[in-house]
Amino acid sequence: xxxxxxxxxxxxxxxxxxxxxxxxxxxxxxxxxxxxxxxxxxxxxxxxxxxxxxxxxxxxxxxxxxxxxxxxxxxxxxxxxxxxxxxxxxxxxxxxxxxxxxxxxxxxxxxxxxxxxxxxxxxxxxxxxxxxxxxxxxxxxxxxxxxxxxxxxxxxxxxxxxxxxxxxxxxxxxxxxxxxxxx
Amino acid sequence: xxxxxxxxxxxxxxxxxxxxxxxxxxxxxxxxxxxxxxxxxxxxxxxxxxxxxxxxxxxxxxxxxxxxxxxxxxxxxxxxxxxxxxxxxxxxxxxxxxxxxxxxxxxxxxxxxxxxxxxxxxxxxxxxxxxxxxxxxxxxxxxxxxxxxxxxxxxxxxxxxxxxxxxxxxxxxxxxxxxxxxx
DNA sequence: CTATACAGTACCAATTTAGTACTTTTAATG
DNA sequence: CATTAAAAGTACTAAATTGGTACTGTATAG
Ligand code: FES
Ligand code: FES
Numbered sequence: 001x002x003x004x005x006x007x008x009x010x011x012x013x014x015x016x017x018x019x020x021x022x023x024x025x026x027x028x029x030x031x032x033x034x035x036x037x038x039x040x041x042x043x044x045x046x047x048x049x050x051x052x053x054x055x056x057x058x059x060x061x062x063x064x065x066x067x068x069x070x071x072x073x074x075x076x077x078x079x080x081x082x083x084x085x086x087x088x089x090x091x092x093x094x095x096x097x098x099x100x101x102x103x104x105x106x107x108x109x110x111x112x113x114x115x116x117x118x119x120x121x122x123x124x125x126x127x128x129x130x131x132x133x134x135x136x137x138x139x140x141x142x143x144x145x146x147x148x149x150x151x152x153x154x155x156x157x158x159x160x161x162x163x164x165x166x167x168x169x170x171x172x173x174x175x176x177x178x179x180x181x182x183x
Numbered sequence: 184x185x186x187x188x189x190x191x192x193x194x195x196x197x198x199x200x201x202x203x204x205x206x207x208x209x210x211x212x213x214x215x216x217x218x219x220x221x222x223x224x225x226x227x228x229x230x231x232x233x234x235x236x237x238x239x240x241x242x243x244x245x246x247x248x249x250x251x252x253x254x255x256x257x258x259x260x261x262x263x264x265x266x267x268x269x270x271x272x273x274x275x276x277x278x279x280x281x282x283x284x285x286x287x288x289x290x291x292x293x294x295x296x297x298x299x300x301x302x303x304x305x306x307x308x309x310x311x312x313x314x315x316x317x318x319x320x321x322x323x324x325x326x327x328x329x330x331x332x333x334x335x336x337x338x339x340x341x342x343x344x345x346x347x348x349x350x351x352x353x354x355x356x357x358x359x360x361x362x363x364x365x366x
Numbered sequence: 367c368t369a370t371a372c373a374g375t376a377c378c379a380a381t382t383t384a385g386t387a388c389t390t391t392t393a394a395t396g
Numbered sequence: 397c398a399t400t401a402a403a404a405g406t407a408c409t410a411a412a413t414t415g416g417t418a419c420t421g422t423a424t425a426g
Binding site for chain 2: 001002003004005006009012013016076080084085086088089090091092093095107108111114115118119122123125126130131132
């Protein structure tokens with residue numbers, strides 16, 4: 001359905017929140033509380049992010065997680081790579097080689113590869129830092145986007161009633177980053 | 184998982200195949216045969232495409248489907264809109280308004296809206312015609328894409344053994360379109 | 367040595383997606 | 397006008413994925 005999974009969405013929320021208070025340790029419980037998500041769920045996401053070296057963890061009492069790099073260096077593409085298990089690609093055929101029997105004489109596959117690349121570049125052009133602070137030179141804004149109506153619905157929180165809260169939540173306003181994108 | 188559904192993938196295959204013999208009527212059975220897909224499945228996809236006016240149908244004996252517009256006028260985004268039921272958007276929050284409780288003070292949502300727009304533009308820049316003929320001035324190619332390695336795997340055919348064939352299949356090679364995109 | 371917090375594994379439940387079956391309507395053809 | 401080919405519609409079933417939870421283990425602070 002051309003959606004990232006909820007876990008991935010939670011990942012952006014969590015990282016954005018952490019980026020709000022950089023350098024500090026954040027326990028899974030604290031994040032869960034702040035974002036209105038279930039503790040086990042937050043834990044799971046953090047563990048995975050840890051495995052992909054986006055956060056590092058401190059065990060034991062007063063332990064917690066910190067970002068391993070500056071928020072400016074973590075792109076949405078990184079988060080997706082960490083949390084989505086399938087390899088990046090809009091179609092099965094175009095996500096990995098050797099899966100489709102007709103791959104050799106398929107004329108469509110190459111197109112998907114191109115589309116994938118463009119999409120990925122869009123995702124790489126937005127960092128966690130962009131998510132956090134509202135105003136700043138927005139890369140997607142200048143020329144990249146023509147801003148036709150894109151609809152919207154619901155973010156991180158999904159079915160748990162608790163999640164419906166998440167008032168303090170860290171990041172949101174629109175501010176893609178300003179370096180590597182001349183898409 | 185940031186994938187389009189298989190049905191949508193089949194849709195591109197089907198439309199591309201039809202674009203190969205334009206003007207002609209194609210029965211669902213013929214297409215199923217040619218693409219190595221199940222007849223009921225192809226039928227389902229065609230019905231949906233019909234409902235969204237991408238193909239028109241002729242009932243009765245010797246009936247079938249034809250494209251309603253030139254292949255150049257049907258974009259991948261059109262196909263996705265027709266076959267995916269959820270509204271376009273990478274996250275739930277950003278796909279429709281009013282679903283997330285914290286929408287008003289969410290700083291992240293706006294970023295997703297931008298990302299959605301960019302992604303959509305990429306999808307709008309490729310037409311069925313591009314999918315069909317191999318070589319031609321490729322819009323995504325010139326400047327739009329930096330061509331970093333994007334992986335690949337498997338296309339239309341998935342679990343039916345029959346689908347593994349699809350030799351004649353219509354379209355594939357890389358050739359996005361050349362009009363409306365200055366992303 | 368106890369409390370806190372991360373790590374890993376495994377599992378279960380809910381949703382979504384894919385695919386099939388069956389019935390009805392429409393049109394061509396002899 | 398009967399027969400046949402093909403699409404339209406409806407509904408259902410089965411499979412795969414996702415989301416979420418529970419439990420057990422390990423490390424560290426105090
Ligand atoms: S959490 Fe940002 S709009 Fe839902
Ligand atoms: S590569 Fe699988 S159908 Fe094109």
